[in-house]
């Protein structure tokens with residue numbers, strides 16, 4: 282009988298990725314292999330919010346893993362309207378929402394506009410020094426919802442052609458980097474080798490990686506469990522090669538040099554993925570995207586956190602997953 286008793290988690294949190302809402306008819310991905318349900322994605326977001334609200338242990342916070350509204354909104358002059366519609370549900374939600382930025386955020390808004398927008402959830406960062414990189418244009422921060430558990434939001438488009446002014450030093454540096462691997466006229470077209478070097482991806486600057494390294498050093502010392510979230514997946518076995526962050530190898534090297542990291546969560550690749558890195562024990566989760574989920578299904582999860590593990594309870598196409606701490 283005892284085994285059947287519900288074990289109370291320390292806390293729970295909600296996860297959702299790639300809502301890509303737009304008030305337009307259904308369409309397809311670039312290769313026309315997957316249907317995209319632009320309008321009904323808003324209902325699937327509402328389903329997630331309702332389920333989290335009614336959960337036995339309601340989430341302490343939600344992680345929105347990026348691409349909340351689709352790039353098509355820009356062409357229709359509907360970016361603000363779509364963002365309002367997508368954020369409306371979150372407004373009345375009784376817990377903080379941590380927004381990650383994806384490529385579709387940059388199709389709709391400039392980096393400076395995003396920093397001023399409600400998609401900037403940096404107000405939920407820890408108030409202690411070092412909770413964000415010194416450079417304010419890098420959208421990354423650390424938060425500690427419960428002592429012993431730290432979460433890090435990373436900016437996967439810090440080094441990118443997206444969101445950076447064409448006249449800027451950052452844009453020039455990103456162009457130099459992508460051109461080293463991608464000689465296609467259309468930079469959204471992946472090269473044959475290192476396919477991730479496309480314009481719809483990006484990477485992490487040295488400043489951001491150094492800051493992450495310092496956050497993780499401190500977490501190691503305090504014996505904390507760290508979960509890192511970003512829009513772009515980092516581990517090649519957790520996703521399609523086209524969807525990885527440009528300098529995923531450098532990021533993995535930083536993660537691998539700290540024992541505090543237990544999980545890395547991303548969106549971007551709508552078919553999802555999971556891999557446990559055998560060398561580091563880190564769980565790499567790519568969450569299935571709402572946008573390519575039928576209106577008759579769902580794509581979100583709630584993660585229950587315990588002293589020795591996290592348990593993802595998926596809804597609809599999101600599979601359950603156990604993240605044991607090593």
Ligand SMILES: Nc1ncnc2c1ncn2[C@@H]1O[C@H](COP(=O)(O)OP(=O)(O)O)[C@@H](O)[C@H]1O
Nearest residue numbers: 310311312348384385467469470471481549551
């Ligand atoms: N293989 C490709 N060749 C050229 N352009 C592409 C290719 N794949 C995607 N794109 C373009 O890149 C942009 C981002 O692709 P998209 O599939 O919309 O990304 P996401 O999966 O984030 O929604 C779109 O403008 C799309 O048309």
